[in-house]
Amino acid sequence: MKNLLKINIAFIFVIAAFTSCNNAKSSNGKSGALASNVAEKVYVAPGEHDEFYAFLSGGYSGNLTVYGLPSGRMFKEIPVFSQFPTSGYGYSEETKPMLNTSHGFIPWGDSHHPDISQTNGEIDGRFIFINENNTPRIAKIDLRTFETTEIIEVPNSAGNHSSSFVTENTEYVVAGTRFSIPIPQRDMPIKDYKGNFQGALSFISVAPETGNMDIKFQILMPGFNYDLSHPGRGKSHGWFFFTTYNTEEASTLLEVNASQNDKDFIAAINWKKIEAYVNNGGGTMMPANYAHNVYDEETHTATSTMKKEVRVVNPSEVPGAVYFLPTPKSPHGCDVDPSGEYIVGNGKLSANLTVHSFTKMLDAIENKKFAGEAYGIPILNFEDVLAGSVEQPGLGPLHTEFDGKGNAYTTFFISSEVVKWKLGTWEVLDRQPTFYSVGHLTIPGGNSSKPQGKYMFAMNKITKDRYLPTGPELEHSAQLYDISGDKMELLLDFPTHGEPHYAAAMRADLIKERSQKIYNLEDNKHPYAAKTDADTKVVRKGNEVHIYMTTIRSHFSPDNIEGVKVGDKVYFHITNLEQDFDVPHGFAMIGQNSSELLVMPGQTKTSVWEPKQVGVWPFYCTDFCSALHQEMQGYVRVSAVDSDTPLKWSLGEDIE
Amino acid sequence: MKRTLKLMTVLFVTLLLSCGGKEEKKKEAISFGKKEAPVKVEVPKETQVPASKRVDLTNKGIGPITSITLDAVIDQKMATHGADVYKKMCTACHRADKKFIGPAPTGILERRTPEWVMNMILNPDEMVKKDPLAKALLMEFNGSPMANQNLSEEDARAVLEYFRTLK
Numbered sequence A: 001m002k003n004l005l006k007i008n009i010a011f012i013f014v015i016a017a018f019t020s021c022n023n024a025k026s027s028n029g030k031s032g033a034l035a036s037n038v039a040e041k042v043y044v045a046p047g048e049h050d051e052f053y054a055f056l057s058g059g060y061s062g063n064l065t066v067y068g069l070p071s072g073r074m075f076k077e078i079p080v081f082s083q084f085p086t087s088g089y090g091y092s093e094e095t096k097p098m099l100n101t102s103h104g105f106i107p108w109g110d111s112h113h114p115d116i117s118q119t120n121g122e123i124d125g126r127f128i129f130i131n132e133n134n135t136p137r138i139a140k141i142d143l144r145t146f147e148t149t150e151i152i153e154v155p156n157s158a159g160n161h162s163s164s165f166v167t168e169n170t171e172y173v174v175a176g177t178r179f180s181i182p183i184p185q186r187d188m189p190i191k192d193y194k195g196n197f198q199g200a201l202s203f204i205s206v207a208p209e210t211g212n213m214d215i216k217f218q219i220l221m222p223g224f225n226y227d228l229s230h231p232g233r234g235k236s237h238g239w240f241f242f243t244t245y246n247t248e249e250a251s252t253l254l255e256v257n258a259s260q261n262d263k264d265f266i267a268a269i270n271w272k273k274i275e276a277y278v279n280n281g282g283g284t285m286m287p288a289n290y291a292h293n294v295y296d297e298e299t300h301t302a303t304s305t306m307k308k309e310v311r312v313v314n315p316s317e318v319p320g321a322v323y324f325l326p327t328p329k330s331p332h333g334c335d336v337d338p339s340g341e342y343i344v345g346n347g348k349l350s351a352n353l354t355v356h357s358f359t360k361m362l363d364a365i366e367n368k369k370f371a372g373e374a375y376g377i378p379i380l381n382f383e384d385v386l387a388g389s390v391e392q393p394g395l396g397p398l399h400t401e402f403d404g405k406g407n408a409y410t411t412f413f414i415s416s417e418v419v420k421w422k423l424g425t426w427e428v429l430d431r432q433p434t435f436y437s438v439g440h441l442t443i444p445g446g447n448s449s450k451p452q453g454k455y456m457f458a459m460n461k462i463t464k465d466r467y468l469p470t471g472p473e474l475e476h477s478a479q480l481y482d483i484s485g486d487k488m489e490l491l492l493d494f495p496t497h498g499e500p501h502y503a504a505a506m507r508a509d510l511i512k513e514r515s516q517k518i519y520n521l522e523d524n525k526h527p528y529a530a531k532t533d534a535d536t537k538v539v540r541k542g543n544e545v546h547i548y549m550t551t552i553r554s555h556f557s558p559d560n561i562e563g564v565k566v567g568d569k570v571y572f573h574i575t576n577l578e579q580d581f582d583v584p585h586g587f588a589m590i591g592q593n594s595s596e597l598l599v600m601p602g603q604t605k606t607s608v609w610e611p612k613q614v615g616v617w618p619f620y621c622t623d624f625c626s627a628l629h630q631e632m633q634g635y636v637r638v639s640a641v642d643s644d645t646p647l648k649w650s651l652g653e654d655i656e
Numbered sequence B: 001m002k003r004t005l006k007l008m009t010v011l012f013v014t015l016l017l018s019c020g021g022k023e024e025k026k027k028e029a030i031s032f033g034k035k036e037a038p039v040k041v042e043v044p045k046e047t048q049v050p051a052s053k054r055v056d057l058t059n060k061g062i063g064p065i066t067s068i069t070l071d072a073v074i075d076q077k078m079a080t081h082g083a084d085v086y087k088k089m090c091t092a093c094h095r096a097d098k099k100f101i102g103p104a105p106t107g108i109l110e111r112r113t114p115e116w117v118m119n120m121i122l123n124p125d126e127m128v129k130k131d132p133l134a135k136a137l138l139m140e141f142n143g144s145p146m147a148n149q150n151l152s153e154e155d156a157r158a159v160l161e162y163f164r165t166l167k
Helices: A002-024 A028-041 A269-277 A358-366 A509-514 B002-033 B035-044 B078-087 B114-122 B124-130 B132-140 B154-164
Strands: A052-058 A063-067 A073-078 A114-120 A122-132 A137-142 A148-151 A162-166 A172-177 A200-205 A213-222 A226-231 A237-247 A262-269 A284-296 A303-312 A322-327 A331-336 A342-347 A353-357 A370-374 A375-382 A384-389 A397-402 A408-414 A417-422 A430-435 A440-442 A455-460 A477-482 A490-496 A503-507 A537-541 A542-551 A555-557 A562-565 A569-576 A585-587 A597-599 A604-609 A615-620 A633-639 A648-650
Touching: A002 A585, A052 A455, A114 A162, A114 A503, A122 A162, A122 A503, A122 A509, A122 A555, A137 A172, A148 A213, A172 A226, A213 A284, A237 A322, A237 A331, A262 A269, A262 A331, A262 A342, A262 A585, A303 B002, A322 A342, A322 A353, A322 A358, A342 A358, A342 A397, A342 A408, A353 A490, A353 A562, A358 A375, A397 A440, A408 A430, A408 A440, A417 A440, A440 A503, A440 B002, A440 B124, A455 A503, A455 A542, A503 A509, A537 A648, A542 A585, A569 A597, A585 A604, A597 A604, B078 B154, B114 B124, B114 B154, B124 B132
Parallel strands: A213 A303, A226 A331, A322 A375, A331 A397, A542 A569, A562 A633
Antiparallel strands: A052 A063, A052 A503, A063 A073, A114 A122, A122 A137, A137 A148, A148 A284, A162 A172, A172 A200, A200 A213, A226 A237, A237 A262, A262 A322, A284 A303, A331 A342, A342 A353, A353 A384, A370 A375, A397 A408, A408 A417, A417 A430, A440 A455, A455 A477, A477 A490, A537 A542, A542 A555, A562 A648, A569 A604, A585 A597, A585 A615, A615 A633
C-alpha cells in the first residue's frame, strides 16, 4: 500500500516534469524570458565556431590562453615563458633555448599584456606579442601556428610592465620598465636611489615581413615607475604615452611613500623624432648582455644568442622628444582612443578620470607653456593639456577601452564595476557591476583605430562564490557583456587560467583562414629528422646515443633498440611522419627526467633520457592516435656499462 | 527512499519505452544473438578469401577520382617520381613485396581499379568507413588505419604509375 502511494507520487512528479517543460516557452516570467534571450546570445551550437578569438594572458602561469567569444570556451594554452609538459615546450632539446636568459635557463615567467600586430592602425592577426614582467622579456607568437617563435630579453629593465604594445604599423613593440634600477647595474646603497636610478623605455623594432625583433633603442628616463603605456594613433601616430607613479622616487614602503605627490606624470614620447636621431647615428652603444631566442619553423629548433650591446638615448640628447603631462594620482592604465586625440590617465587613487588632449598638448609644446622641468624634461601645465574629466565615475579607475562609437569603458577596481562614458562630453552613460574587483577589460580590436565593438569582457581579480568552490585557490573569473546597445548587458561568466592581466581579441576570420594544419614533412630541415622509414637509425657517439625515430599510426620505427648502456645519454629524435590534420603522436620513456613530447604532423622533437638501471625499458605514445594506440609502444634494452651488447635496432623483424 | 528511487527509475524507463523504444529493443536482441549468421549466409565465399586477395575490377571506390585511363606504356619518368613519393610517404607502413603494417602494392592493379587505388590514397578516411573492400581491409589489418598523407592528385597518380612497375 505504501509502495503504491509512492508510485503514484512518482508518477505525478513525472507528469509534472513533462508538463512544465511544455509550458516553458509560454512562460510570462520576466527573468525566465530574459535569461533564455541571454543564453541564446552566448550559445554556439555544437560544431559551430565562435565569432571572436580572445587571447588572455596567463599572469603567473607565464602563458597565453586562447578562448572563443561569445561562448567563453577555452581552446588552447600557448606555452610562452613557462615550461609546459603537455607539449614538451621548455623540456625538449629544441625548445629549451627559448627560455634562456642572461640569468641562465628560467623555467617560469609572469606574462601580462598581449597585443596583436597591426597594419594601418587595424588589427591584422599575424602575430601576438606578450611581455614577461619578472625577468624582462618580450615574446612573439605566430598566429598561423599558435606557437611562440621568438623571445627577446630586455636589458636595463626590471618589472617589464608597461609592455608589450605595438605601434599602428607594428613598427615597434614597446617595453617599459616598472622598476627603475641603476643603469648600468652596480653595487650601491639602496637609499641613494633618488637621482641615481633610471627607467628604460625600450623600442623593439619588428621586421615587416618576418616579424623579427631587435632592440632599436632604449630611452633612459628618470627613476620613476613606468606603469602602462599605449601608442598614439591616427593624428598622434609617432608618439607613445606612458603612465608613471612613484615620481617621489621612493625605494621603500611605496604604498605610502609613492602616493605623496598630488600628480604624477604621463610621459609623452615622440619616438619618430628619436628614431630619426638614432638613424643618423645618435645615441650610445652601451655594453649589455641579453638573450635573443628564435624558433626556426623549418628546423623545428630554437637557438639562443647572447647580445652584447644596446643603443641608449638620454632624453636631453633629443630636445623636443619627451614631455611630462601632469596626471592625478598614481595613474595606472594609459589608454588612447581610436582617433588618437584622447589620452586617458586612469589615476588609481584619484576621484576623477583625467583625459588629456593630444591637440592641446601639441599646442602647449608649440607655445612653450611649461610649468617646469624634471631632470631636464619639460613639464606641461595640467590645465593646458586637459581635455576633460569624468567626474567621480567610481572608485579606483584602472583601464579604459573604446567601442569605436565614441564611448569609453573604464574598470573600477574598488567599486567593482565597469562604467561607460562618452568621449567629449565626459558624461557617464551606464554602469554595470563586475564579480568581483575588476582589473583589465577588453573590447575586440582594443588597441587599434578600429575597435570591433559588440562585446566587452572584464577580467576580475577576485572570484569567491562565482563557481563551485575548489578549495582556497580559485581560478580568476571573467565576465562577458554585450555592448551593442545603449546599456551594457551581462551575458556570461567564464573561468580563466592563471591571472589574466590583459587580453587581446579580434574577429576570428583573419586568423582562422591562415591557421596552419600540419608542418610539411618536405620542409622539415631538422638535423636529426628521419623523414622516411629508411632514415631511421641509431648512432653512437661516445656515450651519446642518437635515435632517429619515426611515428605513424600506430608504431614507432624502430621500436626495439639494444646496445644502450647505463650512463649513456640517449637522444630520442622523434619525427612524426603523419601529414594529416590533428594527428599528433606523443612519446614518453619510463624514468625520463623531463617531460613527454607531443609531436605535430611533420615535426621533429627531441627528448633526452639517461638510463640509470640495467633492464629492458618500455616507451609509448601518449596521445591517443588510432584504434591501435595502445599497441604503439617499444623497448630499449639497457646493458651494464662494461657490456658488449651490440647496437641494434629494428621494427617488425618477426612479421612474416 | 532507495526503493522509491528504484521505482521511479522503472517508471521513467517504462515511459521512455512507450515512446517507440520497444521496436529498437527487438532489433537489438536479434542482432546480438545472430550477428555472425547473416554475414556468413550472405557472402560465404568472400569471407574465406581475405580482402587483400579479393579481385574487384569494377569498384572505383569513393573519392575525387572517378575515371582514369592508363596508357599502354608505363611513363617511366612519372613512375620514378612515384617511387620517390612512395618512399617518403608510404614506407612507414608498406613494403613493396610483402605484407607489413598494411598490404603490399605489388600486383595491386590485377585486383583493383586504378581509381580505387588513388581514392584509397587520397581519401582513406571516407574509404574505410564506406567502401566495402576498404572496410574489410581495415579489419584484415587489425584496425590499423590507412593514414591520409595529404598527397596531391599528381603525386598519387605518380605512385599509381610506380605500382604498375611492381611485378
